[in-house]
Amino acid sequence: MKRIVILRLGHRPVRDKRITTHVGLTARAFGAEGMLLASDDRKLADNILDVAKRWGGNFYVKNDVNWKTEIRKWKEEGGKVCHLSMYGVNLPDVVGDIGQCEDLMVVVGAEKVPFEIYEMADWNVAVGNQPHSEVAAVAVTLDRIASIDPLKNEFNGGDLKIIPAERGKKVIDNRQEGPGSS
Numbered sequence: 001m002k003r004i005v006i007l008r009l010g011h012r013p014v015r016d017k018r019i020t021t022h023v024g025l026t027a028r029a030f031g032a033e034g035m036l037l038a039s040d041d042r043k044l045a046d047n048i049l050d051v052a053k054r055w056g057g058n059f060y061v062k063n064d065v066n067w068k069t070e071i072r073k074w075k076e077e078g079g080k081v082c083h084l085s086m087y088g089v090n091l092p093d094v095v096g097d098i099g100q101c102e103d104l105m106v107v108v109g110a111e112k113v114p115f116e117i118y119e120m121a122d123w124n125v126a127v128g129n130q131p132h133s134e135v136a137a138v139a140v141t142l143d144r145i146a147s148i149d150p151l152k153n154e155f156n157g158g159d160l161k162i163i164p165a166e167r168g169k170k171v172i173d174n175r176q177e178g179p180g181s182s
Contacts, residue, residue: 005033005105007065053159057156083106
């Protein structure tokens with residue numbers, strides 16, 4: 001089974017709260033097992049964990065990590081590191097190699113990324129060579145390297161589950177008896 005973890009660098013609590021939350025939620029929805037947050041924002045970590053609890057799955061958030069230590073440890077254990085950036089090789093040119101990794105850490109920055117990241121990464125990957133959202137970069141990358149379609153992921157154990165419907169909202173609330181709608 002493929003293991004994917006996201007390392008979020010440079011989270012600025014006042015400015016990046018919403019984007020970092022969306023990086024974590026996107027990573028969860030597209031098959032990552034967890035997120036390492038290289039900043040101290042316990043409330044943000046708790047919010048992401050609350051979503052995972054309500055909607056299912058085993059996603060974790062490790063708050064206030066040292067990014068160098070995490071990368072070194074990951075690589076010592078045989079994992080590979082993919083740094084997402086505007087600068088680097090184009091994703092389509094390396095997606096096959098990245099997709100074959102059993103243990104992959106995806107690094108996503110917020111502000112200026114330290115040059116050491118470029119040196120420590122196995123791949124510095126451009127998800128398009130234009131400025132855009134790190135949320136989009138995570139989604140596109142995880143979708144492209146997936147062995148199964150991440151849009152069909154099933155998340156077990158949650159309180160809530162959406163039932164696809166052509167119109168309207170159909171949600172099963174496992175905290176109540178039977179299906180509910182909202």
